[in-house]
Amino acid sequence: MSDEQRAERRRSDREFARRAVAQLQSSDGWSAWLTARSRFHNYSFANQLLIAMQCPEATRVAGFRAWLKLGYCVRKGERAIRIWVPAPPSRGRLARWREHGANPLEEPEVRFRLGPVFDRSQVEPLPPPATALPLDPPITPVEGDELVGALDPLTSLAGDIGCPIAFEPMSGGRAGSFDAHAGRIAISTSLSPNGQVKTLVHELAHALARIDRADGDPPLGYAEEELVAESVAFTVCASLGLDTAGYSIPYLASWAEAAEPGMLERPAAMIDRLARRIEAAIDAVEPAWTMRDPTGGERG
Numbered sequence: 626m627s628d629e630q631r632a633e634r635r636r637s638d639r640e641f642a643r644r645a646v647a648q649l650q651s652s653d654g655w656s657a658w659l660t661a662r663s664r665f666h667n668y669s670f671a672n673q674l675l676i677a678m679q680c681p682e683a684t685r686v687a688g689f690r691a692w693l694k695l696g697y698c699v700r701k702g703e704r705a706i707r708i709w710v711p712a713p714p715s716r717g718r719l720a721r722w723r724e725h726g727a728n729p730l731e732e733p734e735v736r737f738r739l740g741p742v743f744d745r746s747q748v749e750p751l752p753p754p755a756t757a758l759p760l761d762p763p764i765t766p767v768e769g770d771e772l773v774g775a776l777d778p779l780t781s782l783a784g785d786i787g788c789p790i791a792f793e794p795m796s797g798g799r800a801g802s803f804d805a806h807a808g809r810i811a812i813s814t815s816l817s818p819n820g821q822v823k824t825l826v827h828e829l830a831h832a833l834a835r836i837d838r839a840d841g842d843p844p845l846g847y848a849e850e851e852l853v854a855e856s857v858a859f860t861v862c863a864s865l866g867l868d869t870a871g872y873s874i875p876y877l878a879s880w881a882e883a884a885e886p887g888m889l890e891r892p893a894a895m896i897d898r899l900a901r902r903i904e905a906a907i908d909a910v911e912p913a914w915t916m917r918d919p920t921g922g923e924r925g
């Protein structure tokens with residue numbers, strides 16, 4: 626394929642992603658997930674520490690009654706995680722304060738006490754007719770191993786740009802991470818080979834977006850960089866013959882909410898350049914790199 630053909634293909638990949646994101650965001654499944662998500666608090670740093678100490682694997686935490694409203698029940702025998710919860714003054718204390726002249730300096734304060742919350746791993750869906758709201762965006766994991774041959778060239782590229790890769794178990798269902806400070810990429814060993822390739826391209830795009838900036842690149846906030854990284858992963862995997870839409874589109878949609886409108890198009894040239902660099906690294910190892918024959922033939 627010529628450079629122009631590739632650029633044209635990536636343009637149509639981006640256009641497909643933009644439309645699919647818009648479609649997903651207007652679907653029922655998506656709004657059910659948004660409803661569920663909106664019912665979880667953002668906990669203070671002190672409470673995040675308390676949660677992490679008592680339940681390191683915790684991902685979604687809510688009180689007993691909040692779980693009921695979401696359509697889940699805490700399993701019998703589960704041990705509560707204790708965090709600081711506000712305890713407003715009792716009606717009696719407020720009434721006495723008013724009787725004594727309601728001096729603003731003596732107004733009863735909200736106090737904090739340790740109250741019980743539970744992680745999603747401690748709850749189960751309520752039986753019908755209750756309906757449990759989805760706790761995850763409707764993301765389909767990337768399965769299969771046809772792209773396993775791309776792992777080596779991607780690992781070499783990571784080494785070339787000074788970001789060694791560690792394949793390691795990761796907690797909380799995370800797929801991968803890029804630590805800009807340490808210059809290190811981590812990929813979860815629990816992913817399928819295709820999932821590792823997709824994640825590796827995503828993390829490499831994060832790394833290149835920082836290391837390999839060009840003049841015209843727009844400044845990227847947190848959400849924008851996620852959009853760029855996953856757009857690169859989507860388009861590079863598509864060029865290798867792997868459709869990751871089931872994962873990439875919900876992922877893009879979840880970040881698109883936090884990004885400015887048009888954020889899938891504004892960094893188009895940047896997405897194109899990062900994708901080209903990563904595709905070139907994979908192409909460079911041909912003929913060792915060949916797609917597996919989907920009919921089950923020998924690897925070439």
Ligand SMILES: [Zn+2]
Nearest residue numbers: 827831851854
């Ligand atoms: Zn990312």
